[in-house]
Amino acid sequence: MAHILAIANQKGGVGKTTTAINLACALAQTGRRVLLVDCDPQGNASSGLGLRISEPDKTLHRVLLEENGAPPLHRPLDELSLWMIPANPSLAATEWKLTATPGSETVLASRLKPLDERFHFMILDCPPSLGLLTVNTLCAAHSVLIPLQCEYFAMEGLSLLLDTIRKIKLRWNPSLAIRGILLTMFDRRNNLSHQVATEIRKHLGARVFETLIPRNVRLSESPSHGLPVMLYDRHCAGSRAYAALAHEILQKGADRA
Ligand SMILES: Nc1ncnc2c1ncn2[C@@H]1O[C@H](COP(=O)(O)OP(=O)(O)OP(=O)(O)O)[C@@H](O)[C@H]1O
Numbered sequence: 001m002a003h004i005l006a007i008a009n010q011k012g013g014v015g016k017t018t019t020a021i022n023l024a025c026a027l028a029q030t031g032r033r034v035l036l037v038d039c040d041p042q043g044n045a046s047s048g049l050g051l052r053i054s055e056p057d058k059t060l061h062r063v064l065l066e067e068n069g070a071p072p073l074h075r076p077l078d079e080l081s082l083w084m085i086p087a088n089p090s091l092a093a094t095e096w097k098l099t100a101t102p103g104s105e106t107v108l109a110s111r112l113k114p115l116d117e118r119f120h121f122m123i124l125d126c127p128p129s130l131g132l133l134t135v136n137t138l139c140a141a142h143s144v145l146i147p148l149q150c151e152y153f154a155m156e157g158l159s160l161l162l163d164t165i166r167k168i169k170l171r172w173n174p175s176l177a178i179r180g181i182l183l184t185m186f187d188r189r190n191n192l193s194h195q196v197a198t199e200i201r202k203h204l205g206a207r208v209f210e211t212l213i214p215r216n217v218r219l220s221e222s223p224s225h226g227l228p229v230m231l232y233d234r235h236c237a238g239s240r241a242y243a244a245l246a247h248e249i250l251q252k253g254a255d256r257a
């Protein structure tokens, strides 16, 4: 049975997509079969792995709006056991159409079910909003990983996200767990980064992953080459950090396979 992990934070630019891509690939490098689902109309996870798909029929659109038919699985990189359901900007219109569907919150959950036996992990990259697409990912997920950028306003909006998670647990997905808070873009030469990390650990304690994701230029360069960081520069600090995160997640038992 696949473990479904949503990467969510309605705050923009905190490292959701960077984490979705590189965690998915780091897990695939351990031999797990991983499905990365791009649930964001920006399509950054797709283009970051070199997939620019214009036909809606080959994207998440088909999964959400067409009940029948095989989901459009792509395999962006031959060397990894990683599959992907990509997205493109038409997903914004799909979200609107989905609103008119009865039970619209749980459509993704039911469409991912038939894929359950084929993967060890499904990683869902969320858009920067708490709209219907994010709600769908939280209804489908076993757990959620929340990236927080090591900046002054990091925790702003966190209570709204935690409240949304609570409501989704009550109404649709009682076993949804918070897998962890991930500190991203940590700059060890910057005092503020240290202060924010300390403050967040003080408030959220054991919920925070031990692994810290450093600010690393390789992480921002690799998507423009259509590669995860570990295939772009396998020795850089970003590669090591996401390998450590995958290891921490496997150790803490998110691997239900
Ligand atoms: N650890 C890092 N070091 C350096 N740059 C990073 C790091 N993590 C992310 N970035 C860069 O920061 C920007 C935002 O990251 P990313 O796209 O992953 O955030 P996001 O939360 O998915 O954004 P959005 O809310 O728009 O979907 C990108 O340009 C990315 O390359």
Ligand SMILES: [Mg+2]
Binding pocket: 016, 017, 018, 040, 044, 126, 127
């Ligand atoms: Mg993103």
